Amino acid sequence: xxxxxxxxxxxxxxxxxxxxxxxxxxxxxxxxxxxxxxxxxxxxxxxxxxxxxxxxxxxxxxxxxxxxxxxxxxxxxxxxxxxxxxxxxxxxxxxxxxxxxxxxxxxxxxxxxxxxxxxxxxxxxxxxxxxxxxxxxxxxxxxxxxxxxxxxxxxxxxxxxxxxxxxxxxxxxxxxxxxxxxxxxxxxxxxxxxxxxxxxxxxxxxxxxxxxxxxxxxxxxxxxxxxxxxxxxxxxxxxxxxxxxxxxxxxxxxxxxxxxxxxxxxxxxxxxxxxxxxxxxxxxxxxxxxxxxxxxxx
Amino acid sequence: xxxxxxxxxxxxxxxxxxxxxxxxxxxxxxxxxxxxxxxxxxxxxxxxxxxxxxxxxxxxxxxxxxxxxxxxxxxxxxxxxxxxxxxxxxxxxxxxxxxxxxxxxxxxxxxxxxxxxxxxxxxxxxxxxxxxxxxxxxxxxxxxxxxxxxxxxxxxxxxxxxxxxxxxxxxxxxxxxxxxxxxxxxxxxxxxxxxxxxxxxxxxxxxxxxxxxxxxxxxxxxxxxx
Numbered sequence: 001x002x003x004x005x006x007x008x009x010x011x012x013x014x015x016x017x018x019x020x021x022x023x024x025x026x027x028x029x030x031x032x033x034x035x036x037x038x039x040x041x042x043x044x045x046x047x048x049x050x051x052x053x054x055x056x057x058x059x060x061x062x063x064x065x066x067x068x069x070x071x072x073x074x075x076x077x078x079x080x081x082x083x084x085x086x087x088x089x090x091x092x093x094x095x096x097x098x099x100x101x102x103x104x105x106x107x108x109x110x111x112x113x114x115x116x117x118x119x120x121x122x123x124x125x126x127x128x129x130x131x132x133x134x135x136x137x138x139x140x141x142x143x144x145x146x147x148x149x150x151x152x153x154x155x156x157x158x159x160x161x162x163x164x165x166x167x168x169x170x171x172x173x174x175x176x177x178x179x180x181x182x183x184x185x186x187x188x189x190x191x192x193x194x195x196x197x198x199x200x201x202x203x204x205x206x207x208x209x210x211x212x213x214x215x216x217x218x219x220x221x222x223x224x225x226x227x228x229x230x231x232x233x234x235x236x237x238x239x240x241x242x243x244x245x246x247x248x249x250x251x252x253x254x255x256x257x258x259x260x261x262x263x264x265x266x267x268x269x270x271x272x273x274x275x276x277x278x279x280x281x282x283x284x285x286x287x288x289x290x291x292x293x294x295x296x297x298x
Numbered sequence: 299x300x301x302x303x304x305x306x307x308x309x310x311x312x313x314x315x316x317x318x319x320x321x322x323x324x325x326x327x328x329x330x331x332x333x334x335x336x337x338x339x340x341x342x343x344x345x346x347x348x349x350x351x352x353x354x355x356x357x358x359x360x361x362x363x364x365x366x367x368x369x370x371x372x373x374x375x376x377x378x379x380x381x382x383x384x385x386x387x388x389x390x391x392x393x394x395x396x397x398x399x400x401x402x403x404x405x406x407x408x409x410x411x412x413x414x415x416x417x418x419x420x421x422x423x424x425x426x427x428x429x430x431x432x433x434x435x436x437x438x439x440x441x442x443x444x445x446x447x448x449x450x451x452x453x454x455x456x457x458x459x460x461x462x463x464x465x466x467x468x469x470x471x472x473x474x475x476x477x478x479x480x481x482x483x484x485x486x487x488x489x490x491x492x493x494x495x496x497x498x499x500x501x502x503x504x505x506x507x508x509x510x511x512x513x514x515x516x517x518x519x520x521x522x523x524x
Contacts, residue, residue, distance in 0.1 A: 106449040112371070112413020115470055117422050121411070122468030132435070132452070134418025151381070151411065153372025158394035177392065192450045194392070196372045206464040210380040242376055280422045287421060 081262025147203025
């Protein structure tokens with residue numbers, strides 16, 4: 001039999017094209033030969049196959065281990081008591097974060113309540129991430145960066161297009177809102193389900209005149225830990241902060257590790273994990289726990 | 299109950315009290331603690347009158363053509379470079395689109411960080427005994443439902459006449475307002491905009507001087523006929 005096949009394009013994986021993928025059997029073999037590879041940017045499944053785990057945490061106990069591409073996004077549904085560590089290994093990551101309650105996603109992060117209720121605009125260890133229903137979705141339980149932003153949101157298609165000439169997820173400068181929209185869509189949610197988001201690792205401050213001041217990052221290796229109080233949908237986008245003054249799109253990979261730590265919820269409320277919590281925070285924990293107890297979860 | 303009290307500003311004709319002259323297309327009195335909504339057509343100007351002074355007017359904006367395009371505090375304050383709203387502030391949707399512009403302001407400071415009060419958040423801020431009190435979320439939910447909106451559609455809001463400073467250490471809070479009886483702010487619609495308001499019923503902080511009072515909404519059409 002004589003067949004005419006097209007040669008593989010330059011840069012195609014070995015085995016692609018004429019010799020390997022002209023038949024279903026060849027295409028299948030070619031596809032299957034790609035399994036088992038390890039890349040710098042990937043989700044490790046099962047998570048125990050991650051190259052590392054946080055100190056004091058076994059790799060076997062990890063429930064989520066991933067390195068998110070600069071300009072990428074990821075999402076997971078995590079159980080109450082999960083501790084999520086976000087790390088900025090290189091120093092240019094910016095983790096845009098939204099949380100929705102898994103069993104009632106209309107209950108979600110409310111940035112206004114998150115800064116107003118604890119009387120504090122700047123995120124740091126001990127800060128509650130509140131929903132709009134008087135409950136706490138997560139608490140920031142560790143922070144080696146101190147440079148975050150709860151006020152100025154994420155990037156938009158219009159903004160990145162004007163700024164960098166690209167904004168789509170497949171472009172060189174993906175907009176945070178586009179990425180978070182994709183994450184939301186993966187859970188059957190849509191743009192109406194996207195409230196203002198918070199971001200970690202690129203700091204913003206408000207000067208006495210009310211103007212914004214860009215701090216940038218704390219450098220390579222900073223991390224922040226969130227402890228979840230409810231089962232939650234976590235949406236994460238890693239893309240340049242909207243106030244980043246650098247002319248070119250600048251972003252580096254974001255590392256995610258998560259593990260069960262429900263045993264820390266008690267000490268957190270007791271003031272033994274990050275010090276004494278404010279009365280508003282304690283009331284939010286009480287509201288959350290009362291709701292879960294009424295549902296038979298606690 | 300202050301809801302039906304008529305003030306001197308109530309008796310002034312709408313065309314006179316509007317900050318931007320034009321034919322009066324709408325002139326409504328919003329009782330204390332009540333919701334209000336209207337579609338303000340592109341080019342029309344909404345004047346909000348703080349009849350008794352220091353009354354927070356919680357406000358959500360939506361593109362009338364597509365309510366998924368809605369006011370975003372982050373987009374608005376980031377693009378203007380500062381946290382407070384006053385004359386010249388362009389009120390933007392989370393897509394970046396301009397919905398309205400502040401065209402006149404007799405106070406100089408309006409908030410968009412502090413969000414809306416609710417029965418639920420009252421329990422965190424002031425104690426469980428305050429859950430029974432009316433809140434802005436109640437107004438937003440019920441008035442929004444008249445326009446097909448739900449909890450999913452309630453995101454960041456503006457608080458006209460409310461004062462929320464941020465200290466150098468990040469401390470943020472609602473402090474005594476800078477408004478006074480009869481002070482006004484005016485916003486021009488850049489696109490047909492659904493304006494959803496809660497005349498804030500909060501009594502536990504100074505946002506309403508601890509006494510919710512009525513406001514007046516006047517829409518004028520500059521250079522046009524009503």
